Amino acid sequence: MAIAMLASLFSQAHPYKLWYREPAQVWTDALPLGNGRLGAMVYGIPATERIQLNEETIWAGQPNGNANAKALKAIPVIQDLIWKGEYKKAQDLATSDVMSATNWGMPYQAFGNVYISMPGMGNYTNYYRELSLDSARAITRWTADGVTYRREVITSLADNVVTVRFTADQRGCITFNAYFTTPHDDIIIKSEGDEATLFGVTSKHEGLKGKVRFMGRMAAVAKGKGEGAVTHSKDGIVSVKGADEAVLYISIATNFNNYKDIFGDEAIRSEQILRAAMARDYAQSKAEHISRFRQLMHRVTLNLGEDQYKDLPTDERIIRFADHDDNYLVATYFQFGRYLLICSSQPGGQPANLQGIWNDKLFPAWDSKYTTNINLEMNYWPAEPTQLTELNEPLFRLIREVSETGAETARTMYGKSGWVLHHNTDIWRVTGGIDHAQSGMWMTGGAWLCRHLWEHYLYTMDKDFLRRYYPVMKGAAEFLDQMLIPEPQHGWLVISPSVSPENSHPSKDGKVAISAGTTMDVQLVDELFREVMAASKVLGEDAALAAHYAERLKLMPPMQVGKWGQLQEWMEDWDDPNDTHRHVSHLYGLYPGCQITLSGTPRLFDAARTSLIHRGDPSTGWSMGWKVCLWARLFDGNHAYKLIRNQLSLTDDRFVAYGTDKKKGGTYRNLFDAHPPFQIDGNFGCTAGIAEMLVQSHEGYINLLPALPDAWKAGGEVKGLMARGAFEIEHLAWKDGRVVRLAIRSNAGEPLRVKANGKMMMRKTHKGQTLTLIGK
Numbered sequence: 001m002a003i004a005m006l007a008s009l010f011s012q013a014h015p016y017k018l019w020y021r022e023p024a025q026v027w028t029d030a031l032p033l034g035n036g037r038l039g040a041m042v043y044g045i046p047a048t049e050r051i052q053l054n055e056e057t058i059w060a061g062q063p064n065g066n067a068n069a070k071a072l073k074a075i076p077v078i079q080d081l082i083w084k085g086e087y088k089k090a091q092d093l094a095t096s097d098v099m100s101a102t103n104w105g106m107p108y109q110a111f112g113n114v115y116i117s118m119p120g121m122g123n124y125t126n127y128y129r130e131l132s133l134d135s136a137r138a139i140t141r142w143t144a145d146g147v148t149y150r151r152e153v154i155t156s157l158a159d160n161v162v163t164v165r166f167t168a169d170q171r172g173c174i175t176f177n178a179y180f181t182t183p184h185d186d187i188i189i190k191s192e193g194d195e196a197t198l199f200g201v202t203s204k205h206e207g208l209k210g211k212v213r214f215m216g217r218m219a220a221v222a223k224g225k226g227e228g229a230v231t232h233s234k235d236g237i238v239s240v241k242g243a244d245e246a247v248l249y250i251s252i253a254t255n256f257n258n259y260k261d262i263f264g265d266e267a268i269r270s271e272q273i274l275r276a277a278m279a280r281d282y283a284q285s286k287a288e289h290i291s292r293f294r295q296l297m298h299r300v301t302l303n304l305g306e307d308q309y310k311d312l313p314t315d316e317r318i319i320r321f322a323d324h325d326d327n328y329l330v331a332t333y334f335q336f337g338r339y340l341l342i343c344s345s346q347p348g349g350q351p352a353n354l355q356g357i358w359n360d361k362l363f364p365a366w367d368s369k370y371t372t373n374i375n376l377e378m379n380y381w382p383a384e385p386t387q388l389t390e391l392n393e394p395l396f397r398l399i400r401e402v403s404e405t406g407a408e409t410a411r412t413m414y415g416k417s418g419w420v421l422h423h424n425t426d427i428w429r430v431t432g433g434i435d436h437a438q439s440g441m442w443m444t445g446g447a448w449l450c451r452h453l454w455e456h457y458l459y460t461m462d463k464d465f466l467r468r469y470y471p472v473m474k475g476a477a478e479f480l481d482q483m484l485i486p487e488p489q490h491g492w493l494v495i496s497p498s499v500s501p502e503n504s505h506p507s508k509d510g511k512v513a514i515s516a517g518t519t520m521d522v523q524l525v526d527e528l529f530r531e532v533m534a535a536s537k538v539l540g541e542d543a544a545l546a547a548h549y550a551e552r553l554k555l556m557p558p559m560q561v562g563k564w565g566q567l568q569e570w571m572e573d574w575d576d577p578n579d580t581h582r583h584v585s586h587l588y589g590l591y592p593g594c595q596i597t598l599s600g601t602p603r604l605f606d607a608a609r610t611s612l613i614h615r616g617d618p619s620t621g622w623s624m625g626w627k628v629c630l631w632a633r634l635f636d637g638n639h640a641y642k643l644i645r646n647q648l649s650l651t652d653d654r655f656v657a658y659g660t661d662k663k664k665g666g667t668y669r670n671l672f673d674a675h676p677p678f679q680i681d682g683n684f685g686c687t688a689g690i691a692e693m694l695v696q697s698h699e700g701y702i703n704l705l706p707a708l709p710d711a712w713k714a715g716g717e718v719k720g721l722m723a724r725g726a727f728e729i730e731h732l733a734w735k736d737g738r739v740v741r742l743a744i745r746s747n748a749g750e751p752l753r754v755k756a757n758g759k760m761m762m763r764k765t766h767k768g769q770t771l772t773l774i775g776k
Contacts, residue, residue, distance in 0.1 A: 015132065015133065015134035015135075016133040016134065016331065016332045016335045016336075017130050017131060017132050017133055017134070017332075018031065018130065018131040018133070018314040018332070018336070018670065018671060019128065019129065019130040019131075019313055019314055020044075020128075020129050020130075020313045020314060020315060020669070021127060021128070021313050022127060023043055023044045023045040023046070023127070023129065023140075024042075024043040024044055024045070024050075024670075026653050027041060027052065027360050027653070028653040028668035028669065028670055028672055028674075028678055029043070029653075029668070029669045029670055030042055030043045030044075030050075030052065030670060031044065031129065031130075031131040031138045031670055032131070032340070032343065032356075032358050032670065032672070033131075033136060033137075033138055033153060033154065033155040033162075033343065034155050034340075034342075034343030034344050034356070034357045034358070035155040035156060035157045035160065035343065035346065036056070036157075036343070036344065036345060036346025036347075036348075036349040036357070036394075037055065037056050037160060037346065037349050038053070038054065038055055038056075038155045038160070038161075038162055038252060038357075039053070039054035039055075039056075039155070039343070039344070039356070039357035039358045039359075040052070040053055040054075040138075040153060040155050040162050041053075041358055041360065042129075042138040042140070042153045044129035044138070044140040044151075046118065046121040046124050046127070046140070046142045046144065046149070047117065047118060047121035047122055047124075048115055048116070048117045048118075049115065049116040049117075049118070049140075049151065049164075050113055050114075050115055051113065051114045051115075051116070051153065051162070051164070051250075052110065052112075052113050052358075052360045053110070053111045053112060053113060053114060053162065053216070053250070053252065054110055054111055054357055054358060054359055055111050055214060055252040055253070055254060056349055056350040056357055057212065057254045057256035057350065057427065058108070058109050058110070058111055058202060058212060058214050058254060059106050059107065059108050059109060059202060059212060059426060059427040059428075060106040060107050060109055060202045060203040060204070060205040060208070060210045060212075060362075061103070061106035061202070061204075061205055061208040061209075061210060061211070061212075061426075061428060062208060062209065062210070062211035062212070062262065062428070063259060063260050063261075063262065063428055064102070064103065064208060064428055064430065065405060065408065065409070065430060065431075065432070066100040066102045066103050066104070066105070066430040066431075066432040066434065067100070067408065067409040067412040067413050067431070067432040068097065068098055068099065068100050068101050068102075068412075068413060068432055068433070069412050069413070070097040070098070070101070071097060071098040071412075071413035071414065071433075072412070072413060072414065072415050073097075074093055074094070074097035074098055075098065075413075075414060075497070077093060078090045078093050078094055078098070078496075078497050078514075079485065079496045079497065079516070081093070082496055082497060082514065082515060082516050083487070083488055083516075085507070085508070087505075087507040087509065087512040087514055087515060088507060088509035088510070088512050090497060090514050091437045091438070091441075091512050091513060091514040092437075094433075094437035094440075094441045094497055094514060095436045095437040095440075098413070098433050098437065098440075098441060099432075099433045099434060099435065099436065099437060099440050099441075100430075100432040100433060100434050100440075102206075102207070102208075103205070103206040103207065103208055103430075103434075104206060104367075104424075104434035104435055105367055105369050105424050105425070105426040105430055105434055106205055106206075106208065106367065106369075106426045106427065106428060107203075107205060107362065107363050107364060107367035107368060107369070108353055108354075108355070108359055108364065108367065108368040108369065108426075108427070109184075109202055109203060109359070109361075109362050109363075110182070110183060110359050110360050110361055110362065111182065111200075111214060111216060111252055112180055112181050112182030112183065112184070112198065112200075112216070113180070113181045113182070114162075114164075114178055114179070114180060114218065114248075114250060115178070115179055115181060116164065116176050116177070116178045116248070117176060117177050117178075118149075118175065118176045119175060120144060120145060121142075121144050121149075123144065124142040124143060124144045125142070125143050125144075126141070126142060126143040126148070127141070127142045128140070128141045128142070129141070131670075133297070133332070133335050133336060133339045134294070134297070135290045135293065135294070136154065136155070136157075136289070136290070136293045136297075136339070136342070136343065137152055137153065137154055137290075138152070138153040138154075139151070139152050139153075146170075147168050147169060147170050147173050148168065148169045149166070149167070149168050149173070150166075150167045150168070151164060151165065151166055152164070152165045152167075153165075154286060154289055155343070156277070156285060156286075156289045157288075157289045157292040157293055157346075158285050158286075158288035158289040158292060159273075159276065159277035159280065159285050159289075160251070160273050160277070161249050161250060161251045161273060161274065161277040162249075162250040162251075163247055163248065163249055163250070163277070163282070163285075163286075164178075164247065164248040164250075165245070165246070165247045165248075165282065166240075166243070166245060166246045166247070166248070167244075167245045168244075168245075171224070171225070171244045172224060172242045172243070172244060173244075174222070174224075174240060174242070174243040174244065174245060174246050175240060175241045175242060175243070176239070176240055176246075177237050177238070177239050178196070178218060178220070178237065178238045178239075178248055179196060179236055179237045179238070180196060180198040180216055180218065180236065182198060182200060183361070183362050184200040184201070184202070184203070184362065185203075186200060186201045187199060187200040188200075189236040190235075190236050191233040191234050191235060191236055191237070192217075192233075193233065194219050194220075194231060194232060194233045194238070195217050195218060195219040195233055195238070195274070196217070196218045196219075196233050196236045196237060196238045197215060197216065197217050197218075197236070197270075198215070198216040198236075199213070199214070199215050199216075199266075199267075200213070200214050200215075201213050201214075202214070203362055203363075205363075211262055212254050212255060212256055212262060213254060213255045213262075213266050214252060214253070214254045214255075214266055215252070215253055215254075215266040215267050215269075215270040216250065216251070216252045216270065217250070217251045217252075217270045217271060217274045218238050218248065218249065218250045218251075219233070219238060219248075219249055219274060219278060220238050220240050220246050220247065220248045220249070221246065221247050221249070221278060221282075222240045222243035222245070222246040222247075223243060223244050223245050223246070224242060224243045224244045224245075225244070229241075229242060229243040229244065229246075230242060230243075231243075231246075247282050249274055249277050249278050251270045251271075251273040251274040251277065252270060253266045253269035253270035253273060254266050254269075256427075258401075259401055259405075259427060259428050259429045293342065296338075296342050296388060296391075297335075297338065297339065297342060299386075299387040299388070299720045300335075300338065300386050300387050300718070300719065300720035300721060301717075301718065301719045301720060302331045302334055302335065302690075302716075302717075302718045303331065303716055303717050303718070304327035304328065304330060304331045304712050304716045305327040305328060305712075305714065305715065305716065306328070307328040308326070308328065309326060309328070309329075310328075314329075314332075314669070314670075314671065315650070315669040317329050318648060318649070318650045318667060318669070318671075319650050321645065321648050321649070322645070322649055325711050327711065327712060327716075329648065330644060330648070330690070332671075333644075333648060333667075333671060333683075333686065333687075333690075334686075334687050334690045334691075336671050336683065336687075337382055337386075337683045337684050337686060337687025337688075338382060338386050338388060338687060340352075340356055340680060340683055340684070341379070341380075341382060341383065341388055341391055341684065342388065342391065343356070343357065344356035344357040344358075344680070345379075345380075345391045345392075345394050345395070346391065346394070347390055347391070347393040347394070348393070348394075349394050350394055350398075350427065351370065351376065351379070351380075351394040351395045351398050352379045352380075352394075352680060352684075353368050353369060353370055353376075354366055354367075354368045354369060354370070354371060354375055354679050354680065354681070355368045355678060355679065355680055356379075356680040358678075358680075365675075365677050365679075367426070369424050369425065369426045370398070370424065370425045370426060371423060371424050372421060372422075372423055372424060372425065372445035372448060372449065373423040373439070373442055373445065373448075373501035373502070373583075373585070374501065374583065374585075374622065374626070374681070375622060375679065375681045376395075376449075377448055377449065377451070377452065377592070378622060378625065378626065378681040378682075378684055378685045378688075379395075379680065379681055379684050380392060380395050380452060380684070381592060381629070381684055381685060381687075381688035382684050382687040382688045382691065383395075384455055384456065384459040384722060385459075385688065385691040385692070385695070385721055385722050385723075386687065386688075386691055386720075386721065386722070387720050387721070387722050387728070389456065389459065389460060389722075392452065392456060395449075395452060396452070396453065396456070396469065398425070398429070398449075399449045399450070399452070399453065399469075399472060400469070400472055401429045402419070402421050402425055402429050402431055402446070402449070403419045403446070403472045403475055403476070404419075404429070405429045405430065405431050406419035406420050406421050406431040406446060406479075407419040407475065408431075409421075409431040409432055410479050413432065413433075414443075414479075414482075414483065416479050416482045416483065417478055417479065417482065418474075418475045418476060418477070418478030418479030418480070418481075418482065419431075419446060419475045419476060419479055420443050420445075420446060420479050421443075421445035421446040421449065422434065422440055422441075422442055422443060422445055423435075423439055423440055423442045423445055423501065424440075425445075437497075437499070437513065437514055438499065438502060438504065438512075438513040438514075439499065439501060439502045439513075441497050441498070441499050441513070441514055442498070442499050442501055442521075443479075443480075443483065443495065443498075444480065444495065444520070444521050444524040444525065446475075446476035446479070446480075447476055447477075447480060447524040447525060447527065447528040448524055448588075449476075450472065450473045450476050450477075450528055450531065451527065451528075451531070451592065451593070453466075453469045453472065453473060454473070454531040454534075454535070455592075455724075457535070457538075458724040458725070459722055459723075459724055459726065460726055460747075460748075461725065461726040461747075461748035461750060463538065463539070466535055466538060466539065467539055470532075470535050470536075470539060470541070473528070473531060473532050473535060474532055474542075474545070476528060477528050477529055477532045477549070480495065480525050480528065481529075481549070481552060483495055483496075484525070484552065484556075486555075487516055487517055487557075487571070490557065491555070492517065492555065492556060492557040492571075493552065493555045493556050493557075494516050494517030494521070494522070494556070494557060494571065495516065495517065495518075495521040495522075495525065496515075496516035496517065497514050497515070497516065498514070498515055498516050498517060498518045498521045499513045499514055499515070499518060500513075500515075500518040500519065500520055500569050500570060500583070500585045500586060501520065501583050501585045502581070502582075502583050503569065503579075503581045503583055503585065505569075505570055505572070505574040506574055506576075515570055515571070515572070516571065517557055517570075517571040518569065518570055518571070518585070518586070519559060519560075519567065519568055519569055519570065519571075519585070519586040519589075520569075520585040520586055520588050522556060522557055522559065522571075523559070523586075523588050523589040523593055523595055524588065525556065526553060526556060526595065527589075527593055527595065529549040529552060529553055530549075530553070532545070532546070532549060533546040533549050533550060557571060559589065559595070559596070559601075559604055560573070561603060561604070561607045562575050562607075564577050564610070564614075565606070565607060565610045566607055566610045566611040566614065567586055567587065567596075567604060567607040567608045567610070567611045568586065569585070569586040569611075575611070577614045578614070579614070579615070580615055580616040580619070581615070582619045582620045582622075582623040583623070584611070584612065584615055584623070584626060584627070584630065586611065587608050587611060587612060587630055589604075589608075590605075590608045590630055590633050590634070591626075591629045591630050591632075591633045591692070592629070594698035594699070596608050597698075597699055598635070599699060600699070605634070608630075608634070609634050612627065612630055612631070612634070615627075617642065617643055617646055618646060618664060618665060619664065619665055620664065620665050620675045620676075620679075620682070621647060621665045621666060621667070621673035621674045621675055621676075621679060621681075621682030621683075622673065622675065622679055622681040622682040622685055623665070623682075624643050624646055624647045624665055624682065624685075624686075625647060625673070625681065625682040625683070625684070625685020625686040625688075625689060626685050627640075627643050628640045628643045628644055628647070628685065628686050628689030628690070628692075628693075629685060629688055629689040629692050631643060631689075631707065632689055632692035632693045632696070632706070632707040633692065633696070633698075633707075634707075635706050635707050636707060637693055637706075637707035637708045637709035637710075637712075638709045638710055640689060640693055640707055640709065641693075641709035641710075641711055641712075643689075644686060644689070644690070646665065646666075647665065647666065647667060647673070647682065647686055648666075648667050649665075649666045649667065650666060650667065650668075650669070651665070651666035651667060651668055651674035651676055652668075652669070653668055653669075653674075653676070653677075653678075664676070665682075671683070673686075691721055692706075692707070693706070693707040693708065693709070694707075694708070694718055694721065694732070695718075695721045695723055695729055695732070697723035697724040697725065697727075698724065700753065701753035701754060701755055701760065702723045702725075702727060702729075702744070702752070702753065702754040702755065703754075703755045704729075704732060704739055704742070704754065704755060704756045705732075705734060705737070705739065705756075708734070708737055713734075713736060713737040714735075714736065715733075715734060715735045715736070716733070716734055717731065717732060717733035717734070717741070718732050719731050719732070723744075725746075725748065725750040725751075725752070726746070726747040726748035726750060727744050727745065727746055727747065727750070727752065728744065728745040728747060729742075729743075729744055730743040730744060730745050730770060731743040733775070738757050739756040739757050739774050740774065740775055741774060741775035741776075742754075742756055742772070742773045742774035742775065743770055743771065743772045743773070744770070744771050744773065745768075745769070745770045745771075746765035746766065746767060746768070746769050746770075746771070747767065747768070748767055749765055749766045749767035749768075749769075750765065751763075751764060751765065752764075752765050752771065754773065756773070756774060757774075761773055
C-alpha cells in the first residue's frame with residue numbers, strides 16, 4: 001500500500017530544468033553549459049544574443065614556481081616567537097619572509113563572447129528560455145512577426161565544440177550575423193574563408209608575462225531551398241541569410257599541454273576540432289552528446305514530491321521559497337549541483353576552480369584559482385556519494401602534480417622531504433604560501449587533498465588506485481611528520497606556525513591569526529597518519545612506517561572542549577561565543593572528516609554542536625553549504641533544511657546596474673551560489689549536504705534517512721546514491737519518515753551493515769549482488 005501511494009505521489013514528476021520568462025539581464029541570469037573543457041553562459045536575447053565563453057586552460061602567466069627561500073631561516077624564528085606569545089611579530093615575519101615574494105598565483109581568464117544579431121527581433125512575444133538538466137541544452141524560444149524562432153545551444157561532450165542551432169516554423173526566416181568579442185588586449189580578429197577567428201594571448205600578472213595563446217574559430221552550416229541559405233564570413237563576421245535552419249559551430253583551443261609545457265599549436269588544434277565537428281551530422285552529434293551526459297546524470301534520481309509549482313519560472317520559485325516549502329525546487333537544486341560538476345570537471349581536463357569553468361572577467365575574484373583551505377575540496381564533495389566518481393580524475397591529477405611541485409617547495413622553504421601545499425594553487429601548480437600569513441601560513445593543504453584519495457578508495461574499494469596514489473599520501477605525511485615539534489606546556493607534537501584558516505584569535509597586540517597546533521591542523525595530521533596506516537595494511541606494505549605513525553599519534557594533542565562547552569578552535573581556549581566567521585575549520589573532524597561522532601566521541605559531538613550554534617546560520621553561500629553537511633552529521637534534518645532555505649534565497653546581481661542592495665550569501669537567478677560574488681563551491685556543498693541528509697556511511701555502517709527534515713517526511717525516494725564499502729543504494733523509498741523500500745547493490749562483495757527504521761541489519765554479500773532488504 002505504501003509503495004502504491006508513493007507511485008501516485010511521484011506520478012507527476014518530469015525532468016528537472018530551469019526556465020524563465022525573460023532574457024538574462026546580467027551574467028548571473030545567464031544559463032551555464034559546459035563539457036569540462038569549454039564553458040558557455042547563454043543569455044537568451046532574441047535580437048542580439050550573447051554567449052559568454054571560457055576554455056579551461058586560458059590562465060594568465062606561464063610555468064613558474066613561487067616558493068620563498070627566505071622561509072628556511074624565518075620558520076625557526078617564527079616558532080620561537082609563538083612560544084613567547086609574540087604572535088603579532090610572528091605573523092608579520094611570516095608575511096614578509098614566508099609568503100611568496102614573486103607572485104600569488106595566476107588568474108583564470110575569460111575567452112570572450114560570441115554575439116549573434118538577428119534583424120527584426122526588437123518586438124517579440126511568447127518568450128521562453130530553459131536549461132535542461134536532463135540533456136544539457138539551453139533553449140530559447142520566442143515569436144516575432146508571426147514566426148516562432150528557436151535557438152538551442154550545446155557544449156558538446158561528443159565533438160568538443162559549442163553549437164548553436166537556429167530553427168523557425170516558417171521557411172527562409174533564419175538570418176543572422178555572428179562575431180567574437182573579448183576583454184583581452186593582445187588579439188587578432190579576422191575571417192579565414194568561411195570562418196571567423198580570434199587569436200589572443202593571456203595577460204601579464206604580478207610581473208609574469210602571459211604565454212598561453214588561444215584561438216577561437218567559428219563557422220556556420222545552413223540549409224534552405226532555392227536562393228536561400230547564404231553563408232559567408234567577412235571581417236570576422238559569420239553571416240547567414242534566408243536559411244530554413246542553421247548551425248553555428250565554435251571551437252576554442254590553446255597551446256597548453258600541461259603545467260610544465262605550453263608548446264602546443266592552438267591554431268591547428270582549433271581547426272581540427274572545428275572541421276571534425278562540422279563533418280558530422282548534427283542530429284547524430286546531439287544524440288551522442290545527450291547520451292554521454294545522461295550516462296552520468298541519470299545515475300542518481302531524487303524525488304521529494306510532485307512539482308506543485310511547475311507553472312512558475314525558476315526565479316519566482318526562489319523568491320517564493322522564502323516562506324513556502326518547494327521540495328521540487330530543492331531536488332532541482334540537488335541535481336543542478338551534479339549537473340555543474342559534470343559540466344566543469346571531465347576526465348583529462350582541469351579540475352573545477354572557484355567558479356567551476358565559468359568566468360567573464362580577466363581578473364575575477366580571488367583569481368578564480370584553486371583555494372585549498374575549503375573551496376577546491378568542497379567542489380568534489382558530491383562526486384563519490386552522488387555517483388560521479390570518474391569526475392574526480394582532474395582533481396586526482398592535480399594532487400599528483402602539486403605533490404611534484406610541492407616537493408621542491410618543501411625543500412626550498414622548510415628543508416624537508418615529502419611535499420607541501422599551502423592554501424592556494426593554480427594551473428601552474430604553484431605551492432608556496434600566498435596572500436598574507438592570516439591565510440597563507442597554512443601548510444596542511446596536502447593532507448586535506450589526500451582525504452579525497454582515501455575516500456575514493458573507501459567508496460570504490462579499488463586497490464589498484466590506492467596502490468598508485470599511496471606514494472602521494474606517504475609524501476604528504478612525511479612532510480608533516482617532520483614539521484611536528486613539541487609545544488612547551490604539554491610536550492604535545494604540533495604544527496607550528498599554524499592558522500585556523502582565515503580566522504583570528506586574541507593576543508596582547510589585538511586580533512592575530514598565527515599560532516601553533518590549531519584544531520584543524522591536529523585533525524588533518526591525525527587523519528592523514530591514520531589513512532597512511534590503513535592504506536599500508538590494505539596494500540601489505542610499510543608495517544614499520546605504520547607503527548611509527550601510531551606512536552606519533554599518541555604524542556599529538558587531543559581535541560579539547562572549552563569554557564563555554566565549545567569545541568576549541570585553537571589549542572588555547574580563545575574562542576569567542578559571538579564569532580560568526582564564515583570558516584568553521586575546527587569542525588572538519590565532524591565533516592568532511594569522521595573523527596567526531598555521536599557513538600565514538602559523544603562529548604566532542606556535543607561540543608561541535610555548541611560551536612556550530614554559536615557560529616550562526618547566515619554566511620557566505622559556500623559556508624552555508626558546509627553547514628548543511630555539518631547539521632546532517634549532527635542528525636538535525638530540520639536545521640540542515642533551514643540552511644538550505646537560507647542558501648536558496650534570491651541574491652539579485654542586478655544591483656550592479658540597478659542599485660539593488662547587495663546581500664550576503666544566497667543564490668542567483670540561474671541557481672549559481674552567491675558568496676557573493678559567484679563561487680561554485682556552495683552549489684556543490686549543498687548537493688553533498690542533501691545526500692548526507694539521506695544516506696551516511698562514515699561510521700562503518702550505512703545509516704538511512706539520518707537527517708530527514710519534517711518537510712520531506714511525507715514521502716520520497718532516491719536511487720543511485722553511493723556508500724562507503726562500494727555499495728550503491730539502488731532504491732530507497734520512504735513514507736511518513738519510515739523506509740518502505742530498500743535495495744542495495746554490492747559492487748565489491750564487502751560485508752554489509754545497514755541501519756533503517758532504527759534497526760541494524762547485517763548481511764554477507766558477493767560482488768555484483770543486489771539485496772532487497774525492505775519491500776518488494
